[in-house]
Amino acid sequence: xxxxxxxxxxxxxxxxxxxxxxxxxxxxxxxxxxxxxxxxxxxxxxxxxxxxxxxxxxxxxxxxxxxxxxxxxxxxxxxxxxxxxxxxxxxxxxxxxxxxxxxxxxxxxxxxxxxxxxxxxxxxxxxxxxxxxxxxxxxxxxxxxxxxxxxxxxxxxxxxxxxxxxxxxxxxxxxxxxxxxxxxxxxxxxxxxxxx
Numbered sequence: 581x582x583x584x585x586x587x588x589x590x591x592x593x594x595x596x597x598x599x600x601x602x603x604x605x606x607x608x609x610x611x612x613x614x615x616x617x618x619x620x621x622x623x624x625x626x627x628x629x630x631x632x633x634x635x636x637x638x639x640x641x642x643x644x645x646x647x648x649x650x651x652x653x654x655x656x657x658x659x660x661x662x663x664x665x666x667x668x669x670x671x672x673x674x675x676x677x678x679x680x681x682x683x684x685x686x687x688x689x690x691x692x693x694x695x696x697x698x699x700x701x702x703x704x705x706x707x708x709x710x711x712x713x714x715x716x717x718x719x720x721x722x723x724x725x726x727x728x729x730x731x732x733x734x735x736x737x738x739x740x741x742x743x744x745x746x747x748x749x750x751x752x753x754x755x756x757x758x759x760x761x762x763x764x765x766x767x768x769x770x771x772x773x774x775x776x
Contacts, residue, residue, distance in 0.1 A: 587703045587704070589703075594701055597694045597697045597698055598694075598698070600690055600693075600694045601690070601691055601694035601695065601698070604686075604688070604690035604694065605634060605638075607683060607687040608630065608634055608670075609630040609634060611671040611674035611680075611683075612630040612634070612671070612674065613626045613627055614674050615629075615670050615673055615674035616629040618674070629670075634663060634667055636659050636666070637663030637667060638663075639659050640658070640660035640661075640663055641656070641660060641695055643655055643656025644657065660692075660695065664691070664692055667691075668685070671684025671685065671687055671688055716747075722746060725746060
């Protein structure tokens with residue numbers, strides 16, 4: 581059996597990619613606001629444009645979560661492509677110089693590459709540690725008590741119950757000063773009553 585553990589490399593990579601994605605989103609937000617102001621939208625309302633354009637992309641990203649169904653994941657991919665295409669068109673149109681057009685292209689490309697990276701980055705799978713089996717040695721006192729109680733004639737469940745009761749009685753009433761004798765084991769009658 582294997583388990584995926586978190587490690588410093590995967591966490592650091594995800595933090596870097598999230599910084600990359602958020603920087604791309606901020607640049608895209610700026611370009612879309614500038615574009616809508618230029619084409620005549622009032623300044624306060626132009627801030628709503630990125631919500632509708634990049635918001636579709638973010639919604640698609642959330643819909644791609646591993647905790648959602650496959651059909652939701654497929655629809656999320658459609659939202660990502662639709663929002664990404666609209667954002668790319670807006671960012672390229674917003675740039676008045678070649679540098680600004682390239683920055684707009686980088687913002688959308690960075691967001692897409694970041695999204696892919698966040699889906700693919702995972703820690704190395706490691707083997708789960710083997711279960712520790714506790715072995716308890718049967719003492720001479722317990723062997724003698726078993727013999728007196730007719731332990732060999734008991735079925736498996738009764739043997740387990742006898743052992744549990746014997747050992748719990750031993751630990752519960754362990755002597756605290758010299759001179760105390762060993763604790764007596766439960767009798768067969770007591771065991772039969774407990775198993776019933």
